[in-house]
Amino acid sequence: MEEAIPSTLIAEQNEKLARDLHKDYDALGEKLSRTGLDIEQLTERARTFELAVPSWGAGTGGTRFARFPGVGEPRNIFEKVEDCAVIHQLSSCTPLISPHFPWDQVEDFSELKQYADSFGMGWGSVNSNTFQDQPGQAHSYKYGSLSHTAAAAREQAVAHNLMCIEWGRQLGSQALTVWVGDGSNHPGQQHFQRAFERYLDSARTIYSALPDGWEMHIEHKMFEPAFYSTVIQDWGSNILAAMELGDKCKSLVDLGHHAPNVNIEMIVSRLIQFKKLGGFHFNDSKYGDDDLDSGSLHPYQQFLIFNELVDAEYRQQDGFGPAYMLDQSHNVTDPIESLINSAAEVQRSYIKALLVDREALNNYQENNDALMASNTLKAAFNIDVSPILAMARLRSDGAIDPIAAYRASGYRAQAGKKRPASGGSSSGIV
Ligand code: LRH
Ligand code: MN
Numbered sequence: 001m002e003e004a005i006p007s008t009l010i011a012e013q014n015e016k017l018a019r020d021l022h023k024d025y026d027a028l029g030e031k032l033s034r035t036g037l038d039i040e041q042l043t044e045r046a047r048t049f050e051l052a053v054p055s056w057g058a059g060t061g062g063t064r065f066a067r068f069p070g071v072g073e074p075r076n077i078f079e080k081v082e083d084c085a086v087i088h089q090l091s092s093c094t095p096l097i098s099p100h101f102p103w104d105q106v107e108d109f110s111e112l113k114q115y116a117d118s119f120g121m122g123w124g125s126v127n128s129n130t131f132q133d134q135p136g137q138a139h140s141y142k143y144g145s146l147s148h149t150a151a152a153a154r155e156q157a158v159a160h161n162l163m164c165i166e167w168g169r170q171l172g173s174q175a176l177t178v179w180v181g182d183g184s185n186h187p188g189q190q191h192f193q194r195a196f197e198r199y200l201d202s203a204r205t206i207y208s209a210l211p212d213g214w215e216m217h218i219e220h221k222m223f224e225p226a227f228y229s230t231v232i233q234d235w236g237s238n239i240l241a242a243m244e245l246g247d248k249c250k251s252l253v254d255l256g257h258h259a260p261n262v263n264i265e266m267i268v269s270r271l272i273q274f275k276k277l278g279g280f281h282f283n284d285s286k287y288g289d290d291d292l293d294s295g296s297l298h299p300y301q302q303f304l305i306f307n308e309l310v311d312a313e314y315r316q317q318d319g320f321g322p323a324y325m326l327d328q329s330h331n332v333t334d335p336i337e338s339l340i341n342s343a344a345e346v347q348r349s350y351i352k353a354l355l356v357d358r359e360a361l362n363n364y365q366e367n368n369d370a371l372m373a374s375n376t377l378k379a380a381f382n383i384d385v386s387p388i389l390a391m392a393r394l395r396s397d398g399a400i401d402p403i404a405a406y407r408a409s410g411y412r413a414q415a416g417k418k419r420p421a422s423g424g425s426s427s428g429i430v
Pocket of ligand 1: 127281
């Protein structure tokens with residue numbers, strides 16, 4: 001197996017921290033055992049928790065105003081695979097890469113699969129792109145794609161999604177994520193129902209091409225690039241489309257695609273109840289689709305979302321099996337560090353949600369004891385589970401302190417030598 005970072009270096013780093021970790025771990029174990037919780041079971045759940053990282057998140061992101069590339073930017077999907085392998089080797093919980101086409105398109109997908117296999121990396125959901133025009137493209141997506149008024153543009157967008165499924169099949173992926181920017185900027189510009197009918201018509205063709213075992217995940221978004229209406233604007237339009245298309249079509253929740261203060265955890269509960277929760281794009285935001293690091297602004301909201309997910313596991317909700325993925329844009333940090341950090345923060349929300357005393361919570365809920373119900377959640381959230389996350393990494397040959405190990409490795413500087421600055425786009429998210 002290729003090693004993105006020498007395992008000897010990680011072992012040396014862990015050596016320095018292991019003694020204190022075991023002390024903290026034992027102390028937490030003793031504390032949790034007093035409430036009937038088994039720290040070993042929790043650590044095993046942390047060890048088997050899996051996230052996918054976005055290939056497009058491995059490079060420095062930007063905004064419409066500017067993008068300030070960092071040192072050793074990955075110039076192609078092969079270098080993005082290397083960087084994603086570093087994130088997994090140190091965090092131990094990101095074994096999957098989610099590609100975006102045509103940004104990650106290659107001549108030979110078996111060569112790409114072999115390269116990722118050599119690092120022990122797999123492939124999560126594939127993402128289509130009908131929100132940009134490619135050089136030489138016959139029909140522009142300026143006025144939409146799957147919902148475009150022109151049949152030729154819709155057919156072109158459908159064909160692209162079918163190609164994404166084929167490339168994903170060659171990589172071993174089992175899901176297609178469809179986010180379209182289709183919408184309008186002016187009242188009256190678009191007939192809402194006809195646009196949605198055209199979208200559904202196109203999506204039915206994509207749905208009928210799904211291989212066995214595959215799912216199609218529809219991603220809703222409130223605005224941007226359209227600033228008056230968006231065809232799949234909210235979870236309502238999303239679940240209607242998913243119900244219309246069939247069992248293999250589910251809704252994907254990108255946390256940043258909701259207006260500030262929207263109760264996302266309740267949306268998650270609805271999608272779970274109707275077996276339509278396909279997965280997540282985790283990130284954080286303060287204003288719009290800021291794509292900031294997960295849990296960096298609203299860790300309690302992220303915990304409340306996982307409280308719904310763990311409750312579904314606890315109730316053995318059928319049709320429950322969402323895909324977890326990060327979708328972030330790293331404009332001012334080293335993308336590898338932000339993705340390592342964010343993966344651990346999402347994993348942290350999951351483990352904290354496992355600490356919730358569900359029997360007690362259910363009783364307080366049934367007896368309308370609002371304060372104790374809220375305190376039951378806060379009691380779990382307020383426990384520092386860092387020793388469990390670090391022990392899970394240690395037991396998976398990851399790093400007790402992944403950021404420190406990454407910086408000690410000098411990986412970024414080496415990448416800077418190997419990858420001469422490619423300039424890349426001067427603005428935009430990639
Ligand atoms: C849209 C989105 C979508 C991706 C894109 C890179 O805002 O969240 O998931 O296709 O970002
Ligand atoms: Mn997204």
